Amino acid sequence: MxxxxxxxxxxxxxxxxxxxxxxxxxxxxxxxxxxxxxxxxxxxxxxxxxxxxxxxxxxxxxxxxxxxxxxxxxxxxxxxxxxxxxxxxxxxxxxxxxxxxxxxxxxxxxxxxxxxxxxxxxxxxxxxxxxxxxxxxxxxxxxxxxxxxxNPPGPDTRQPLTIDLLSICLTTLRSGSFSPNKIRTLDAMFNLAFFGFLRVSEFTTNSNFNPAIHPTFSDLQVVNHDIIRFNIKTSKTDQMKRGHSIFIFNLPTPIQPYQSIALFLRQRKSQITSHLNPLFIDDKNLPASRHWFQKNLTIILNQSGIPTKHFSSHSFRIGAATTAAQRGLSEHQIKMLGRWSSHTFESYVRTDLHHISILLSLNRRVIFHVINHGGSPVQTAVRALQSEQADWRYQVHLSLGRSGPSCPHVIQNPRFGRMVALRLSVHRGLPLSAAGGRGSLWTSVARFPFRTEDILPHP
The missing domain is CATH 1.10.150.130 (Tyrosine recombinase, N-terminal domain)
Structure with missing residues (x-):
């Protein structure tokens, strides 16, 4: 090219x-x-x-x-x-x-x-x-x-649009406050941006439309009943303009990204005169710009009751990386999906404060009970988790010593299918430490009284 x-x-x-x-x-x-x-x-x-x-x-x-x-x-x-x-x-x-x-x-x-x-x-x-x-x-x-x-740089305040927030936004969008064409267009753009780990420049325009660099109708294709392929012509990490293909799969999720994008393609096909026409268009039938996309994202966030201050079009990419980490994907898998060639992706993964708050509470309760009352740390952990009344299903592993036996205990909440893996390790003379059960992905959180290497949900 x-x-x-x-x-x-x-x-x-x-x-x-x-x-x-x-x-x-x-x-x-x-x-x-x-x-x-x-x-x-x-x-x-x-x-x-x-x-x-x-x-x-x-x-x-x-x-x-x-x-x-x-x-x-x-x-x-x-x-x-x-x-x-x-x-x-x-x-x-x-x-x-x-x-x-x-x-x-x-x-x-x-x-x-x-x-x-x-x-x-x-x-x-x-x-x-x-x-x-x-x-x-x-x-x-x-x-x-x-x-x-x-003049040190301040913290990155951009918030991730995780799969939970994406679901809320899509529910609002699909409620019908926009025209049917606009709903299908934004629905497909939201899903493509999130599940494709896309930068906003990879699916919108910021200048006069040029089919050589901007997405056209021919760049988004249904491969079969399970796969949709999107061709990225150019990006900031593709200096040689080789292009890159990403794939959207027919996932068993209420969001239904495959169905959303396939429906959009059927609608757009009836509107185009050439396969080189812009893939996404705005209300005025002009190529969808970055500004138009951001403006409508802000409207949807507002209508969904989500504060808009720290959300931007890049929140989809940040949210995709954060969700992937929470689902237990490896570093290599996240880098491949986001097309990162370095560890830059680590700055995109945001810590889930809900997980950390549960771990802090559990850590304090187990230590207090074991030190002051004796008894089984496993039973104490189970009771502590049950008392949280959290909407999660927990699998707790207790390791006694560095190479001691592991005793799995499971707490289930039948209303939710999500599960977070947590290993509570007791070391002689040391407080409990919490670590994920599927390898290290997140770096240590030093400001907490225990070592948090990662908190990864099982698929």
């Missing part, structure tokens, strides 16, 4: 900026070291190939990143004008001053400053055809690190 083209307007801006750059900088641009500053007459036999080479170089950066780099370069221009500097100045005085200017004057966070600096470096390479030694200077790294330490 060919990469999506850089917009002609942005391309013209970049080429004009580089070719008309002033010669007042400390390091003079050398036309022989940069294709972008090499004068080629239109009638030159290599003129056409030279133009293609320029275009290919710009294609090395994704359109969205290139737009961000242009924003960084524009800020660099304003910085020079504000301080009466000859543009462009890449000295070891101007680069750190620009960084400090971004942070203290424009209130830009260190993480964004790194991106801006990459943009400035990109333009330097186009102008001079080489790396900028002052941007790569170790003192620049230390400066950004110092800004990060003096």
């Amino acid at each position: 060919d990469p999506p083209p850089v917009s002609s307007h942005l391309r013209s801006l970049i080429l004009s900026e580089i070719q008309n750059i002033g010669l007042g900088g400390r390091l003079q641009p050398n036309s022989s070291s940069s294709l972008f500053r090499t004068p080629i007459p239109p009638d030159h036999p290599l003129s056409h190939l030279h133009t293609l080479s320029i275009n290919s170089i710009l294609q090395a950066i994704s359109p969205r990143t290139l737009q961000t780099y242009w924003t960084a370069w524009s800020s660099f221009t304003i910085f020079h004008r504000t301080h009466n500097l000859v543009f462009p100045e890449f000295s070891l005085l101007s680069i750190p001053s620009f960084i400090t200017y971004l942070h203290h004057t424009n209130s830009i966070k260190p993480g964004s400053i790194k991106v801006y600096l990459s943009g400035i470096h990109f333009f330097y390479k186009l102008i001079h055809g080489q790396q900028c030694p002052n941007i790569s200077n170790p003192q620049i790294f230390l400066l950004i690190k110092g800004l990060q330490k003096t």
Whole structure:
């Protein structure tokens, strides 16, 4: 698949900026070291190939990143004008001053400053055809690190839209407050976003519709009675634009994602004139944008009685990772489903405070009873869980010592089919510790009086 083209307007801006750059900088641009500053007459036999080479170089950066780099370069221009500097100045005085200017004057966070600096470096390479030694200077790294330490990032407040919340939202959506077409469209988008672990950019548009990069009707197909396949043309982790297929299965769940998406496809098929038409459209028959999706998600959350402050379109991906962890999927499985190549997914898994509160209460009751009254810790754990009157089915394992025997006890609540696995381990002279029964997935929660490695529901 060919990469999506850089917009002609942005391309013209970049080429004009580089070719008309002033010669007042400390390091003079050398036309022989940069294709972008090499004068080629239109009638030159290599003129056409030279133009293609320029275009290919710009294609090395994704359109969205290139737009961000242009924003960084524009800020660099304003910085020079504000301080009466000859543009462009890449000295070891101007680069750190620009960084400090971004942070203290424009209130830009260190993480964004790194991106801006990459943009400035990109333009330097186009102008001079080489790396900028002052941007790569170790003192620049230390400066950004110092800004990060003096202004540490706050906690990620985005909330997960878990399968329970998704069920509530779909119930509200299917109640009929919207038009039938809009209900089917949002229903399919909600299910696809959640069960596909999708980023919002992978199923919506944020610019003029381009069938080469945006989802079309042909990208969503019913494979058979059990599987639907969705083709993702491009994503932030697919820099080479190889594409990726995800699959939605016919699951025995009240949400019925397979049926929802299949019904939408039948509806959309009657509306399209070409398989290259947009997959999802809004109320005005325009390609569904990120803004339109977020606006309607907020409406559904409000109608469902769910606070909207910390929910966004990315909450589907966070909720999918959190639900997968709660269902006991392994690290490898979660990374595969979410197309993560590193442990970044761990930041998406949110701790279920309901689980932790039960464990805290159980831990206190068992320790208090064993220490003050003696008796069986297993029986005490069972009584403690029963007294919680929780809507869960618990399987409790008690291990005496590090290699002692294990005694399973099960508490069932017939009204619910969910179950959480919990192993209570008694070590000599130590308080009880709680850990999941299917391997470690979550990191330790140090602020609690016991070690919580993971709390994973059995399927």
